[in-house]
Amino acid sequence: MQIILNGIIIGGIYALIALGFNLIYSSVRFYHMLYGILAVLGVYFLRFFQMTFHWPFALMVFLASFLIGLIGMASWQWFYRPLAITKKASSLVMLVLSFGALIVVQNLIALVWKNNTYSISITETIKSGYQFFGLSITFNQLVILITTFISVILLELFLGRTKWGMAIRAIGDNPELTTTIGLKTNQIILIVFFIGSFMSSISASLIALEIGVRPTYGLMLVMKAIIASIIGGIGSIRGAMFGGLLLGITENMGIYFFGAQWQEVTAFTLLTIFLLFRPQGLFQKYQLAK
Amino acid sequence: MDYILHLAITMSIWGILTLSLNYVAGFTGIISLSHATFYGIGAYSTAILTVKYGFSFLLSVAIGMFLAAVIAYIVSIPLLKLQEDAFILVSFGFAIIGYHVLLNWQSITNGALGIKGIKAPVIFGFSFSGKPLFLCLVLVALICTYFILHRIVKSPYGTIMKNIRENSIVASVNGHDVTAYKRSVYTVGALFAALAGSLMATFLMFIEPKSFELMISVFILIALILGGMGNLKGSILGAVFIILIPEILRFVGFPNTIIGEMQQITYGLILVLLMILRPQGLLGEYKI
Amino acid sequence: MLQVRDLDLHIGGLKILNHLTFDVPDQSITGLIGPNGAGKSMFFNTLFGLFQVNGGSIRFNDVELVGKKPHEISHLGIIRTFQDARLLPQITVLENLLAATRYAEPTTLSRVFFHKKALYQEYLSHVKRAQSLLKRVGLESKIHAMGKDLSYGQTKLIEILKLFMADNQVILLDEPFSGLFPEMIKIITELILELVKSGRTIMLVEHNMKLISEVCNHVIVMDAGTTIASGTFSQIRSKSAVAEAYLGD
Numbered sequence: 090m091q092i093i094l095n096g097i098i099i100g101g102i103y104a105l106i107a108l109g110f111n112l113i114y115s116s117v118r119f120y121h122m123l124y125g126i127l128a129v130l131g132v133y134f135l136r137f138f139q140m141t142f143h144w145p146f147a148l149m150v151f152l153a154s155f156l157i158g159l160i161g162m163a164s165w166q167w168f169y170r171p172l173a174i175t176k177k178a179s180s181l182v183m184l185v186l187s188f189g190a191l192i193v194v195q196n197l198i199a200l201v202w203k204n205n206t207y208s209i210s211i212t213e214t215i216k217s218g219y220q221f222f223g224l225s226i227t228f229n230q231l232v233i234l235i236t237t238f239i240s241v242i243l244l245e246l247f248l249g250r251t252k253w254g255m256a257i258r259a260i261g262d263n264p265e266l267t268t269t270i271g272l273k274t275n276q277i278i279l280i281v282f283f284i285g286s287f288m289s290s291i292s293a294s295l296i297a298l299e300i301g302v303r304p305t306y307g308l309m310l311v312m313k314a315i316i317a318s319i320i321g322g323i324g325s326i327r328g329a330m331f332g333g334l335l336l337g338i339t340e341n342m343g344i345y346f347f348g349a350q351w352q353e354v355t356a357f358t359l360l361t362i363f364l365l366f367r368p369q370g371l372f373q374k375y376q377l378a379k
Numbered sequence: 380m381d382y383i384l385h386l387a388i389t390m391s392i393w394g395i396l397t398l399s400l401n402y403v404a405g406f407t408g409i410i411s412l413s414h415a416t417f418y419g420i421g422a423y424s425t426a427i428l429t430v431k432y433g434f435s436f437l438l439s440v441a442i443g444m445f446l447a448a449v450i451a452y453i454v455s456i457p458l459l460k461l462q463e464d465a466f467i468l469v470s471f472g473f474a475i476i477g478y479h480v481l482l483n484w485q486s487i488t489n490g491a492l493g494i495k496g497i498k499a500p501v502i503f504g505f506s507f508s509g510k511p512l513f514l515c516l517v518l519v520a521l522i523c524t525y526f527i528l529h530r531i532v533k534s535p536y537g538t539i540m541k542n543i544r545e546n547s548i549v550a551s552v553n554g555h556d557v558t559a560y561k562r563s564v565y566t567v568g569a570l571f572a573a574l575a576g577s578l579m580a581t582f583l584m585f586i587e588p589k590s591f592e593l594m595i596s597v598f599i600l601i602a603l604i605l606g607g608m609g610n611l612k613g614s615i616l617g618a619v620f621i622i623l624i625p626e627i628l629r630f631v632g633f634p635n636t637i638i639g640e641m642q643q644i645t646y647g648l649i650l651v652l653l654m655i656l657r658p659q660g661l662l663g664e665y666k667i
Numbered sequence: 668m669l670q671v672r673d674l675d676l677h678i679g680g681l682k683i684l685n686h687l688t689f690d691v692p693d694q695s696i697t698g699l700i701g702p703n704g705a706g707k708s709m710f711f712n713t714l715f716g717l718f719q720v721n722g723g724s725i726r727f728n729d730v731e732l733v734g735k736k737p738h739e740i741s742h743l744g745i746i747r748t749f750q751d752a753r754l755l756p757q758i759t760v761l762e763n764l765l766a767a768t769r770y771a772e773p774t775t776l777s778r779v780f781f782h783k784k785a786l787y788q789e790y791l792s793h794v795k796r797a798q799s800l801l802k803r804v805g806l807e808s809k810i811h812a813m814g815k816d817l818s819y820g821q822t823k824l825i826e827i828l829k830l831f832m833a834d835n836q837v838i839l840l841d842e843p844f845s846g847l848f849p850e851m852i853k854i855i856t857e858l859i860l861e862l863v864k865s866g867r868t869i870m871l872v873e874h875n876m877k878l879i880s881e882v883c884n885h886v887i888v889m890d891a892g893t894t895i896a897s898g899t900f901s902q903i904r905s906k907s908a909v910a911e912a913y914l915g916d
Contacts, residue, residue: 120464172655181410181667182654184464185604189650192597196640196647308593312475315468323465350483357472364469365457534779535770535790538758542766545755545814552715553767553833554741563776609757665757 091224092345093338098230099299100337101237105292106310107317107329108244109285115324116260116281117173119183123164124289125311126194131157131290132302133202136209146211154290161286162279164190170275191307199304208301209294229298236295240288241330247284248326257281289314309353316360322370331371335359384510386622388582391517392575393618395524397602398611399571402528404600405608405665406537407564408544410463412596413454413470416477417447417569419591421576423481426494426586436500440577444570451569455562474596481588493587500581517578521615524571529611531567540564541609544665594643601646604653607663616661621646668693669837669868674723676706676713676892683709685892687723691837691885696859696869698879698900701889707872710889711747711839715740727837744836748826748843750872754814760825761810764797765790767829793832800828804854820851827858838862840871844878856882 106128113121134153138144144152172178172186211232218227226234248254260277293310296302313336321332336356343355363370396418404410424443428434434442454473461469481488488494499508500516507516531537539560542550547557580586598621606617625642633641659666669691676684684706691697699707712718714725716737725732732740746767754763770789772778778786801807804824809817817825823843830838843859844852859882863869873879879886880900888896888903896903 120468178654178658179667180464181467182658184467185600185667186651186654188597189647189654192594192647193644193651196643200637200640200644312468312472316472319465319469350479354476354479357469357476360469360472361457364460368460531776531779535765535774535786536776536779538762538765539774541758541762542755545758546753548717548737549749549755550766551737552741552747554738554746554769555766556736556738556773567776 092341094224094226095230096338096341097334098226098233098337099341100334101234102292102295102299102333103313103317103337104330104333105237105240105288105295106314107321107333108241108326109288109292110311110314111318111321111324111326111329112257112281113285114318116257116278117165117169117183119173119180120187120315121169121285122184122187122191122308122311123168123194124161124285124314125309126191126198126304126307127157127161127164127286128289128293128310129302129304129307130160130194130198132207132209132293132297133198134290135294135297136207139209150291150294153294154287157290158283158287161282161289165278165282174275191311195304195307198307202304204304206301206303207297209297211298233295233298236291240291244284244288244326253277253280313356316356318370319360320363320370322372325370325372328370328372335371381510384514386626388510388514388517390619390622391514391521392579392582393599393602393622394521394615395575395578396572396599397606397614397618397621398521398524398528399568399575400599400603401606401608401611401614402532402571403564403568404603405610405614405663406532406544407540407561408463409459409561409565410467410600410667411470411565411568412467412593412600413458413473413477414568414572414599415591415593415595416474417451417572418576418579418595418599419477419481419588420447420450420569421573422580422586422591423488423494423576424573425577425580426497427487429498429581430494430496436577436581437502440574443577444573447569447573447576448566451566452562455565459558459561459565471593471596474593478588478592481591488588491588493585495585497580497584497586499584513582517582520574520578524574525611525615528571532611544609598646601650604658604660604663604667605649607660607665608667609665610662613660613662624649668728669870670724670726671710672724672726674710674713674725675721676709676718677721678718683892684713684720684723687889687893689887689894689897691868691870693868694863694866695884696863696871696882698883698886699870699872699889700874700876700879700886701895705889706892707889708750708841709892711841711872714745714839715747741835745839746830746833746835746837747839748830748841750841750845752819752823752826752843754817754822754825756813756815758814759811760801760806760814760817761794761797763814763825764800764829764832765793767833768793769833769835797828797832800831804828804858820847823847824851824855827855830862831858835867837868838870840869840873842872842874844873844875852878 110121110124113124131153134156135149138149138153168190169183173183211229218225219231248258256277257280260274293302317332317336318329320335321328321330336359339359340352340355344352347355396414400411400414421443424446425436425439428439428442429436458466458470458473482491499506499513507513532540539550539555542553542555543557543560551557602617602621603614605620606615607613624645625638628638628641628645653660671687671689674684674687687706687710701707713720714732716735720733723733727743727745730743754760755766798807798810801810806821806824809821827843840859843855847855856878859869871883883900886897886900886903887894896906
């Protein structure tokens with residue numbers, strides 16, 4: 090049970106990352122690889138705030154994520170858009186472009202902050218864990234669980250109940266749709282990039298609470314998002330959530346049975362199994378495999 | 380002189396790697412980020428078989444290539460079900476698995492410590508020790524690779540490969556078994572990547588999992604795109620550049636402590652600029 | 668003889684093909700007409716195994732096509748063109764033609780290396796055939812041009828030449844005349860008639876009724892995924908259901 094609980098905690102973060110990734114994917118239809126490293130950059134911002142100012146933790150997370158959201162918007166407006174819209178580049182070109190940018194940003198972070206693992210903590214003193222029904226959970230994990238839960242609910246409400254949310258879903262269903270409810274396509278995509286990047290930064294901060302962060306995690310994070318998305322069914326919001334949870338639980342089972350060094354292998358084995366037997370994912374929306 | 384020989388040998392080995400990826404990605408459109416794994420399989424086969432079990436060099440190379448081909452064939456079954464973008468990422472995932480196996484299967488691979496004391500290749504009693512001789516050996520391997528691949532891509536088989544790259548539905552309507560061809564191409568690509576690995580192992584005399592990590596797959600792809608997809612000569616040019624770049628950075632005066640990062644930043648920038656300005660690369664005949 | 672029986676194809680709750688049933692006689696041109704969205708192109712796609720059917724059968728010379736892979740269907744002697752005719756853009760016109768060519772034996776690596784001579788003799792004969800075909804339509808200068816550099820009309824023409832290269836028994840043509848000038852339509856019509864004369868069976872999707880009446884021996888009218896009429900052009904013209912659904916007047 091403890092393994093499953095830990096799996097749910099990590100899986101919740103993966104779900105959050107995959108949600109943001111999927112949101113962006115369904116509106117622009119290419120793999121935004123930069124996503125992972127922007128999330129990591131958010132953690133470095135957070136760490137910088139923590140060391141410079143002494144504001145409340147939640148405020149600093151919000152601020153760092155807000156900045157990342159802006160950078161995400163900028164990446165669409167000035168980096169992707171000229172190629173994707175003006176030059177009509179294929180999704181493959183966009184993927185390679187994005188990968189190149191990921192390499193650049195990752196190494197810039199490494200140059201500025203060195204290649205070490207940094208972990209962040211909410212308080213100076215380590216708080217003791219809690220016990221529920223024989224399961225133990227640390228203070229950090231509790232924060233992670235609650236934040237994940239709140240974020241998912243907020244996102245669901247936003248997408249389901251607001252004008253913008255409906256426009257985003259509409260653009261996900263039909264990318265050619267130029268105007269929905271009076272919003273221009275580009276505005277919607279910008280909003281999507283903001284929300285997606287904002288969420289990625291929050292989830293990366295949560296990961297930093299649990300296992301720390303280093304520049305190379307950018308790639309790892311976006312790969313996790315992609316695995317969770319494919320498992321869940323790419324383009325599907327619900328799929329991303331369940332895919333993330335399933336991935337987290339499976340990874341933790343893998344760690345328990347085979348050891349931590351096989352974590353990544355477990356993740357990709359899960360993906361391979363899905364590709365073989367259910368290539369469209371749990372919640373099919375767009376056909377992925379031929 | 381020693382330095383130039385060293386560079387020439389590295390470039391030639393990377394030439395084989397880039398050529399073999401070109402065969403897979405440039406001619407058939409299977410843009411794979413798993414090449415470092417097959418490169419690693421070749422290197423580890425030669426290292427383990429010659430150091431631990433005293434096999435001859437040629438036999439170890441043959442076994443390494445065979446092993447890489449078998450693994451490539453098995454892996455291609457689930458992998459090739461995917462369309463291009465998803466395929467890239469999942470092939471990358473396979474490279475992650477490969478790297479972790481090298482790192483963690485310690486009883487065989489010696490884990491992070493790597494394998495030391497790999498001897499210079501001896502073929503029919505003749506030892507290729509010393510850089511000039513080794514360069515000759517590597518050049519022969521490069522030329523063989525070039526001509527074998529050249530012969531395939533210029534043949535009717537190559538026409539089918541390009542047809543699949545351009546549009547796999549049209550290829551299948553034209554009567555070509557797309558899946559079978561793709562598997563065969565992916566397998567042959569792995570074969571030559573393994574050859575490059577074997578050569579690299581005997582050249583460096585020491586290998587560790589780090590030499591075959593994920594980024595190596597990316598670097599091979601960068602060399603390929605830079606040189607130009609669908610043009611075999613371009614691959615050699617790309618390999619030359621990819622090896623020269625860190626040397627140039629060093630020459631310009633970046634300190635050794637940050638050379639790794641600067642190198643990767645340059646590679647990343649090259650990729651970004653190529654995508655924006657010249658997606659077909661220097662000599663390419665195929666734009667992705 | 669191509670026999671289609673009760674073919675069903677449902678996609679996302681839509682009945683794209685609904686108990687589609689008809690026969691295509693040998694060595695003739697059968698027109699397949701119907702309003703947009705009637706399922707004509709989808710039938711071609713289904714025949715070629717690009718979709719999984721929900722029921723029914725397609726038999727060609729008593730071989731079941733349903734469940735076969737596209738290349739297997741092609742090997743039985745069937746080929747098709749695509750509505751949005753595009754040559755493979757980044758290879759030459761010659762390579763486009765050669766890609767559609769069938770060799771006596773499957774082109775494998777072992778043939779490339781161990782039966783080089785036989786393979787190349789065959790290859791050269793195919794190249795010669797491609798050259799003479801191109802010369803016939805006055806495109807010999809374009810032989811090494813990239814697919815993407817050809818005009819729309821030239822692209823359509825090369826699509827037809829591919830049928831000569833492929834040398835298949837049954838040919839499915841998806842709007843080969845759409846968007847073409849009258850001169851080009853004339854050239855392509857001649858080529859198609861020549862294909863029939865040499866004993867091939869053709870199915871033709873086309874919206875131009877004048878062309879249909881001129882070239883087709885037999886016409887099948889489709890609407891909403893099902894056959895609503897079949898017969899000679901004058902026969903179906905007299906049926907009121909057809910006129911309502913499609914012909915207008």
